[in-house]
Amino acid sequence: MERIPLSNSAFEGDNNAYLFSDGTETVLIDTGDWMATTREQLEAALAERDLAFADVDRIFLTHWHHDHCGLAGEIQAESGAEVYVHAADAPLVEGDEDAWNAMHDRQKRYFEEWGMPEDDQAALLERMVDGETTVETPTVTAFEDGETFAVADTELEVVHTSGHAAGLSMFRAEFDGQRQVFSGDALLPVYTPNVGGADVRVDRPLERYLRALQEIVDAGYDRAWPGHRDPIDDPADRARHIIDHHEERSWRVLDALDRLGPCDTWTVSADLFGDLEGIHILHGPGESYAHLEHLERAGTVVREGTEYRLADGVADELAASDEERWTLEY
CATH class of the missing domain: 1.10.10.10 (Winged helix-like DNA-binding domain superfamily/Winged helix DNA-binding domain)
Incomplete structure (x- = not known):
């Protein structure tokens, strides 16, 4: 497994894509966003390993946010790769119009309830809609919590961690003699992932996220591979720190x-x-x-x-x- 850092203009810092290519297939966890610079970086990283988009067999997405799934459609168009994401996020990743309209309707209701000024509402909705229209969407295969997938010499187990996003999922694995987890945005090394605004579909977002953090503490992972920035060598300690932050x-x-x-x-x-x-x-x-x-x-x-x-x-x-x-x- 190799970590591929990819630039991102978001405040969380560089995104990560994780590459499995030492078996009979080529697999990615997350793809980075849809920006041209990100595509160039991912293509270059694959080329260094004598690979291209066309060689990718499967993609596992941690959630629907575009900085994690933005290139999935373009990669699938070139390779026919199967794209997996949690069932709660599948309609958004596929670009389902009804799902996006329901999202925007819910956002507008919340913006009014929150007391957000009209000018800020308009600017925000325009920014989000513009981003959606630039993405080539894939056809996806939905998974649920607890499902497992054989990848290279290891097994990925889906751990659903709703809070930041309705379908946000981690992937538990054991390799190099350690219990490891690809934590997406559930556990980040510097910032704390947003709850409440990042996905307004989530009911009781803080409660769900705190529960997910406690589950990370209890799991006793040796290392976490986050969706942004560097690996986390003490996931339980980082999770406890974020719990304290929310208190x-x-x-x-x-x-x-x-x-x-x-x-x-x-x-x-x-x-x-x-x-x-x-x-x-x-x-x-x-x-x-x-x-x-x-x-x-x-x-x-x-x-x-x-x-x-x-x-x-x-x-x-x-x-x-x-x-x-x-x-x-x-």
Whole structure:
């Protein structure tokens, strides 16, 4: 197995494609985005190994976001490669018009509920729609949690880790005498993947993501191969760090409501993240919504229309707790 770094303009840093070519077939996990520079980089990396797009037999996708699946259609067009993705993301990867229309309708509803200004809504939707129209989409084969696939001298096991995306999946494997996992965007070495905005189809996004992180802790992997940047040598420690990060963020959300009084998601986002541009216009309020929704179900926050306020007695508990942190349940 070899890691192929691919450039990406997104803040997460370089994407990774993972190549298996030491058996009787050529297999990729993720492909990078659809940009010309990314295609050139992937073609060059394959050429160094006497391979081309036409030699690729199978592609396994971690999820539907274009920086992970963007070249799958072009590769399939040249090679006839079979493309696999979780059933929840399959319609989006295939470019199903009804699935995308439902996504945009849901996004628009959330944008209104969050209190996103109309100009920001228009710019964001235009950016996302423009990206979709440039992608050559593949025909896909859907998989489910727990399915296994023989690849080279190892076996990939699907581990569904919804939160960042409805179909986000990791691939568990054992090689080099170690328990390893291709973690996609479920576990990243520098940034924490967005929850709430990155895929508005996900119900209870923060709860689901926290559960996935705890499962990573419990699994005891020796190494994680993420969708962006360098390998992670202590996946459990990184997962615990992200859990702590979300506990800290929930504390900050409660503090914002304590200081600002009843307010909408957009106002909480501005307090947490300041002014936002580009795709962050989606990620900031999405992340804030994920925490507000989680705290609402925990009973510490009450929603009234599009605004949220602290539940009765919570302000006193916050004042009494000083620097203590409340543990998030999931």
